[in-house]
Amino acid sequence: MEKIYKSLNTYPKRTILLSDLQDLLGSFFKDYDDFANTIISLENNGVLQMVKSKGRTTRTPSLAYQYRIDKSKLSARFHQEIQQYQNELHPAINLDEYYQKDSTIWQHDLPYLLKINDYLHTNGFPKEVVPAPERSFELVQDEKWITEKGGKEILERVGLFERLKITPVSDPLMFAVNPKTIHSTTQYHLIVENKTTYQGLLPALKKTEFSTLVYGSGKKVIQSIEQFSEQYPVEAEHVFFYFGDLDREGISIWYSLTKKIPAQLAMPFYEACLEKQPVYGKDYQKQYKEAQTTFIKQFSPTQQAKIEDVFSQGKYYPQEILKSKELQQIWREADWKKLTYNN
Template sequence: MNEEFEQNLLTFKRKTITIDELEKLIPATITYEEFSALILQLEQEYVLQIIKSKGRNQRTPSLAYHYRINKHQLNRAYHQQLQAYRLKFNDAIDLDAYFHLNHTTWVADLPYLEKVNTYIEKNGFPIENIPAPERSYELVYDEKWIEQKGSEVLKRINLWNTMKILPVSDPLMLAINPNTITEENHLHIIVENKTTYQALLPVLPSSSFSTLIYGSGNKIPKSIENFSNQYPVEGNHRFFYFGDIDQSGITIWHSLHRREPATPALPFYQACLHKTGAHGKTNQRPNDKALTAFLDHFPKKQRHIILDLLDRGAYYPQEVLKTKELQTICLETDWRHVKA
C-alpha cells in the first residue's frame, strides 16, 4: 500500500494536501491506526511536511490538518529503491530507463522484472530463438505477457535481443536494396499504403535506402518486431516513416515510434503540404499526444498548416503525391542529413 500511496502523492496536482484528501488516497478498509502510522512515517521521512498554522486533529495519534508534499523527497526515495534493485538484479538488467519514468511504471513492471531476474540467475541466457509465447511462459509463467506488454519491458531493460524471441506477429513485408548490404549505416523507409510502396519500388536500388517496407496501416507497430530476423544485417539502422496526414496516419506513426524510433520522412510530408487537401474522414479519433509528437518534427509554420488542415476535417492521403514526385523526392533527398 505504501508504494501505491506514494505514487498517488507524486501525481497529486497541488503542493499541499488536507488530511481528508489523504484519507481518500487509501483503501476504505484501512483503519485509522494504520493510516496514521503511515502518515507519521512520511512525516519523519520529510515526505509530508506539517503546515503548523492549520493545527492538528484531536484523535490518537494526532495528525495535522494540512501538509505540504515534498515531491523531491518522494523521487529521491524512488531513486534509492532503483539503486537497491540494481545491486539485487543481474548486471544485464538495465534499469536506467526507470530513472526517467514515473513510479507507476516501475511498480507495474517490478513483479515481472523479478521473475526475469530469477530466470537469468537459474538458467543463464538463452542460446536459441523460440516463439514469443514459449519464451514468455519460461520467463514469467504467462504465455501472453510478451505479446501484451512484455516486449516493451524487455526493450526497456535492454534484454529484448538477448532473450532471442521470435515474434508471432505478421511477417514484415519489405523489399531489399542489394547495393547497401555491406554498408555500416542503413536507412529504411516505411510507407503506409500499397500505392506508395509500388511507386518507390522501381527506384529502390538507386536510392540510399537499404529497405522499402510496406507498413500495411495498423499492422506495422507490431510487425516491426520481425525486422531484425528478416533483415539480419550488421550495422546501424535508422527508420523513416511516411503515411497519410490524418488522425489515423499520425496515430499509426506514433504507435510505431514508441516501439521502434522512426523519423517522419519530412521531404514527403512537406511536399504534401503544397497540394490541395481532401475531405471525407470525419470519424477518426484524435490522439493529442501523437499529434504533438508528430508536429514537433516540423517547422512552426508547417505545424500551423497541419493543425488548420485537421481542424477543418481535411487530410492528405499519400496518394496526393504522384509516382514521379515520390521517386524524385526519394532519389534527390540527402536522407542521411534529415534531422530526427
C-alpha cells in the same frame, strides 16, 4: 508500512486533510489509536508536516487537521529500496531508469523482475532466438506477457530485451524486391501506407533504383518493420523513404516509424500532393502535436503554411490523389540519391 508509503506517494496532491487521510489509510488500521500513532510517527520522520494554520484536534493522540506530504522523503526511501535490489539481483538487470519513475511502476514491475532474476541465475542468457510467446512463458510463465501485457517495455527498461533473443510476433513485413539492385552497396526502400498506392507503384519497381517497395498496411508497419533485417538479410547501407496519407494519422504513423528506423519523407510524392486540391474528411482524427510539428518542419515555409491551412479547414490529401501514372513517373524521375540525409 509499505502500503502506507505507497498510498501517500501516489496521492495526487501535496497537502491532505485529516479526514481524507483517514479515508486513504484507515483500512490499514484496527482502531484510531493505531492510526494516530502511525501518523505521529510519520510526523516525527518528516514524511507528514503539520499545516500550522489549520491547528490540531483535541483527541489523544492529537493530530493536525491538515498535513503536507513530503514526497522527497518518500522518494528517498523508494530509492534505497531500488539500490538494495540492485545489489541483490542479477548484475545484468539495470534498475537505473526506475529512479526517474513513479514508485507505482517499480512496485508493478518488481514481481516480474524477480522472476527474470530467477531465470537468469538458473539458465543464463539464451543462445538461440525464439518467438516472443515462447520466451515470455520461460521468463514469467505467461506466454502473452511480452506482447500484450507490457513485458517488452519492462525488458527494455532494464536493458534485457535484445540480450534475451526474442523474435517479434508482429505480422511479416510485406514487400516486393527489385533483383537488379540486390548487390548495391547502398539500397533504397520505399514504404507506402496504402494498398492502392503499392499496387500503383509496383509495375515501376524494376525501372527505379529502389531495392524494395514495402506495403505498410497502415499502422502495422510500425511493428513489422522490426523484421526487415530477418526477411531481407542483405549487407548494405539501407536508406528508407516513407509516403503516406497527408493527414494526422499518416503523419503519426511516419513519426512512430522513425522511432524504429531512420525513415525520411519521400518528399517528391508529398510535394506532388500539395499541387492538388485537398478533400474534406478525417477531421475526427486525433492531432499528435509533436509528430505534426516534426513532419511540417521538413517542408518549405510556403508548404508549411499550406499544410496547416489545409488541416485547419478539416481537409487532407489521400495518397490516392496521385494516379498510378503520376506515382510511377515521380518514382522513376526523382533524384533520390540527392534527397537522402547522407548526401
